Amino acid sequence: MTTAIIGTGNIGGRLAANLVAGGVDVLLAGRDLGAAQSLAASLGDRATAVAVEDAVARADVLVLAVWFDTTKELLAQYGDQLAGKVLVDPSNPIAPDGDGGFVKTIGAEESAGRILAALVPSGAQLVKAFGTLSAETLTSASRRTPEPAVGFYASDDEAAGKAVAELITAAGFDPVRVGGLAESIRIEVFGDLHEFGALGGPVGRAEALAAL
Ligand SMILES: NC(=O)c1ccc[n+]([C@@H]2O[C@H](COP(=O)([O-])OP(=O)(O)OC[C@H]3O[C@@H](n4cnc5c(N)ncnc54)[C@H](OP(=O)(O)O)[C@@H]3O)[C@@H](O)[C@H]2O)c1
Numbered sequence: 001m002t003t004a005i006i007g008t009g010n011i012g013g014r015l016a017a018n019l020v021a022g023g024v025d026v027l028l029a030g031r032d033l034g035a036a037q038s039l040a041a042s043l044g045d046r047a048t049a050v051a052v053e054d055a056v057a058r059a060d061v062l063v064l065a066v067w068f069d070t071t072k073e074l075l076a077q078y079g080d081q082l083a084g085k086v087l088v089d090p091s092n093p094i095a096p097d098g099d100g101g102f103v104k105t106i107g108a109e110e111s112a113g114r115i116l117a118a119l120v121p122s123g124a125q126l127v128k129a130f131g132t133l134s135a136e137t138l139t140s141a142s143r144r145t146p147e148p149a150v151g152f153y154a155s156d157d158e159a160a161g162k163a164v165a166e167l168i169t170a171a172g173f174d175p176v177r178v179g180g181l182a183e184s185i186r187i188e189v190f191g192d193l194h195e196f197g198a199l200g201g202p203v204g205r206a207e208a209l210a211a212l
């Protein structure tokens with residue numbers, strides 16, 4: 001299974017580091033090939049920088065570690081080329097509120113996962129994952145002991161969900177499925193299972209299952 005990450009920023013970079021530490025080979029791509037090359041060089045032999053087109057062509061699992069609107073653009077741009085692939089979406093639909101906080105950029109009852117699910121090209125499967133914890137926590141809670149921190153995901157397709165659950169494990173978290181993509185609002189920012197929601201931080205499996 002070939003794993004690629006598009007977006008070499010905060011989430012893409014930290015997730016790449018977690019996956020490499022877990023023994024996963026990753027292709028890294030972004031708008032700026034030089035940034036992807038620098039990140040790959042810092043991560044060692046398991047990370048390889050490629051052009052976005054190559055990441056799309058070669059990946060079985062493609063993590064879209066870019067902002068929500070960019071994900072929409074990439075889905076439209078690559079269309080049929082995404083058929084047969086598992087697309088992983090960590091996006092949170094938020095923007096600065098101009099007052100030091102954040103505001104949701106879509107309707108209160110909407111989720112990025114549901115909106116993107118309707119835009120996914122035929123034959124591709126969307127899985128929501130890696131957006132429930134802040135970038136800092138994605139690093140600090142990876143391979144936590146004694147009890148691993150949960151990595152929530154939402155998926156409509158069993159095989160796609162299983163592939164992403166394996167990546168969550170490799171990234172140093174305990175995978176817990178919240179449900180289908182209709183439930184992804186719960187693991188996005190402002191959702192009850194998000195790090196900054198009712199759970200108040202990364203949790204272990206028992207606490208996660210009790211909250212489902
Ligand atoms: N940061 C967090 O704590 C956090 C937590 C949970 C979820 N998320 C979600 O994760 C996603 C990424 O967030 P982030 O914090 O990693 O953002 P970021 O640091 O700004 O990184 C975004 C990356 O996307 C790249 N990019 C932008 N447009 C692109 C395009 N057209 N093609 C390819 N790459 C493109 C950027 O490249 P350039 O550097 O060239 O602009 C950058 O590498 C967002 O959807 C966010 O909501 C973030």
